[in-house]
Amino acid sequence: AIERIHHSGLHNKIMTAEQAVEFVKDGMLVGVSGFTGAGYPKALPTAIAEHAKTEHAQGKPFAIKLITGASTAPECDGVLAEAKALSFRSPYQSDPTLRAAINKGEVAYTDVHLSHIEQQVRFGFFGEMDIAIIEVVGITEDGKLIPSTSVGVSNQWVKSAKKIIIEVNTLQNPKLETMHDIFVDIGTPPNRRPLLLLNSDDHIGDYYIDCDTDKIAAIVFTHNTDRNSKFTEPDDISKRIAAHIIEFFSNEVKHGRLTENLLPFQSGVGNVANAVLAGLQDSPFSELTGFTEVLQDGMLDLILSGKMQSASATALSFSPEALQRFDDNIDFLRDKIILRPQEITNHPELIRRLGVISINAMIEADIYGNVNSTHIMGTKLMNGIGGSGDFARNAMYTFFVTPSVAKNGAISCLVPMVSHHDHTEHDVMFIVTEQGIADLRGKSPRQRAQLIINNCAHPDYRDALQDYFDRAEKTAQGVHTPHLLGEALSWHQRFVETGDMRVK
Numbered sequence: 001a002i003e004r005i006h007h008s009g010l011h012n013k014i015m016t017a018e019q020a021v022e023f024v025k026d027g028m029l030v031g032v033s034g035f036t037g038a039g040y041p042k043a044l045p046t047a048i049a050e051h052a053k054t055e056h057a058q059g060k061p062f063a064i065k066l067i068t069g070a071s072t073a074p075e076c077d078g079v080l081a082e083a084k085a086l087s088f089r090s091p092y093q094s095d096p097t098l099r100a101a102i103n104k105g106e107v108a109y110t111d112v113h114l115s116h117i118e119q120q121v122r123f124g125f126f127g128e129m130d131i132a133i134i135e136v137v138g139i140t141e142d143g144k145l146i147p148s149t150s151v152g153v154s155n156q157w158v159k160s161a162k163k164i165i166i167e168v169n170t171l172q173n174p175k176l177e178t179m180h181d182i183f184v185d186i187g188t189p190p191n192r193r194p195l196l197l198l199n200s201d202d203h204i205g206d207y208y209i210d211c212d213t214d215k216i217a218a219i220v221f222t223h224n225t226d227r228n229s230k231f232t233e234p235d236d237i238s239k240r241i242a243a244h245i246i247e248f249f250s251n252e253v254k255h256g257r258l259t260e261n262l263l264p265f266q267s268g269v270g271n272v273a274n275a276v277l278a279g280l281q282d283s284p285f286s287e288l289t290g291f292t293e294v295l296q297d298g299m300l301d302l303i304l305s306g307k308m309q310s311a312s313a314t315a316l317s318f319s320p321e322a323l324q325r326f327d328d329n330i331d332f333l334r335d336k337i338i339l340r341p342q343e344i345t346n347h348p349e350l351i352r353r354l355g356v357i358s359i360n361a362m363i364e365a366d367i368y369g370n371v372n373s374t375h376i377m378g379t380k381l382m383n384g385i386g387g388s389g390d391f392a393r394n395a396m397y398t399f400f401v402t403p404s405v406a407k408n409g410a411i412s413c414l415v416p417m418v419s420h421h422d423h424t425e426h427d428v429m430f431i432v433t434e435q436g437i438a439d440l441r442g443k444s445p446r447q448r449a450q451l452i453i454n455n456c457a458h459p460d461y462r463d464a465l466q467d468y469f470d471r472a473e474k475t476a477q478g479v480h481t482p483h484l485l486g487e488a489l490s491w492h493q494r495f496v497e498t499g500d501m502r503v504k
């Protein structure tokens with residue numbers, strides 16, 4: 001393991017996770033690496049959780065404030081939440097134990113656009129960062145860090161934190177070295193300059209993360225896999241959603257609005273987003289590119305099959321089988337996959353310049369095209385906005401996708417009014433369900449409503465939505481965006497009371 005640390009002056013910092021825990025104190029702001037289950041620390045979080053339990057057993061308080069890149073895994077967010085070792089968390093999570101603690105009010109969570117979090121830490125919105133815990137593949141001779149399967153916020157936390165704990169994960173492929181592009185010179189207003197990334201596969205930074213080695217307090221070895229969640233095989237619903245999107249692109253190409261290379265793809269987390277990419281495999285399009293934050297199985301397979309030329313991302317979020325395909329083909333993939341800081345992958349300037357095609361899943365949309373990505377029945381946090389807002393507002397084509405119903409039909413994902421707003425009507429261009437696609441571009445609110453009801457709603461709910469819309473048009477004080485205010489959220493209230501949005 002020690003050969004992963006080429007800087008011999010750092011060998012005296014090697015210790016166990018249990019020893020390194022002494023640097024982590026109650027109340028500290030701790031920044032960890034990690035993005036969508038990739039590249040998060042594997043040892044320190046458990047050691048911190050155990051330490052917290054010991055302190056609590058002695059009647060002493062112990063909780064840290066935790067900021068990551070995005071979601072981590074059971075052995076990071078999960079163990080810390082379970083040990084009640086977290087008082088605060090930002091900017092994105094998806095762990096069931098942590099989610100429950102947030103929804104019980106035990107952990108304060110702040111949902112932040114993923115492109116904003118690094119600068120918000122730099123500007124001091126969260127206070128000073130006491131410790132950064134960063135997973136790496138290794139350390140170079142001159143003390144630079146070689147990131148692992150995600151870059152996320154690692155470079156910024158290394159800069160911001162007063163002390164650094166490094167986890168060298170010897171299970172991560174050492175050939176990841178030179179697959180990263182670490183651009184840090186983002187500048188501070190009013191002295192910011194343009195980001196000179198003109199093509200999705202341009203390199204503009206360094207392979208490594210610069211690190212002040214004097215700040216390194218401890219180096220710990222781990223030998224653990226990333227979260228590597230399994231994807232379900234695309235089901236019929238996902239395939240139909242994918243087919244609507246692919247047919248739409250074929251039409252855009254036919255009318256000369258896009259070439260057959262389309263534009264760089266961003267695709268969000270989850271099975272549906274993955275299925276859309278899988279659907280591109282059999283499409284007539286070629287020489288595709290990716291400019292995304294999470295690179296999942298679907299995009300990897302497009303690259304391996306030659307459909308996609310290159311992809312830029314901040315994290316590799318693979319199932320165990322896809323990870324194997326990645327490792328087996330890493331020499332082929334080396335110049336086709338580029339991992340960057342999330343401040344770059346999600347940067348509005350770049351998303352706008354490249355004309356990205358953005359496809360993200362949602363919880364619900366309303367008939368006017370507002371989208372809720374984060375809250376169940378308006379009050380319970382699911383995951384967080386993640387990068388969906390960064391991409392939705394700035395992309396050239398912004399899609400939100402969902403099955404038309406959830407929970408065996410008890411919930412309509414198209415509702416009169418969303419119970420929480422993440423993406424406003426201004427940011428949403430296409431809503432797609434298995435029923436069809438609503439192209440909302442250039443449409444007024446009432447035109448949008450009719451399209452969404454006709455094309456996207458499930459037949460079980462279509463008449464009820466039409467009835468709401470018709471009555472609202474007749475009786476609302478203003479009919480620009482007609483609503484029945486006393487009834488707008490009644491579908492959600494009915495579900496809360498009866499477990500079903502349908503009127504029995």
Ligand code: 0RQ
Nearest residue numbers: 070268269270360361362363364373383385386387388406
């Ligand atoms: O519940 O888990 O109990 O089965 O929500 O729904 O359909 O499996 O969809 O896994 O793609 O997740 C929006 C949460 C969708 C995700 C969201 C229930 C449903 C199921 C999950 P179960 P599906 P997905 C890039 C972009 C925000 C961040 C983002 C997300 C569960 O895509 O977190 O886009 N997005 N980032 O039954 C009540 C409804 C529901 C509902 C679905 N209307 N009401 N429950 N469900 N619709 C990545 C990053 O930024 C990191």
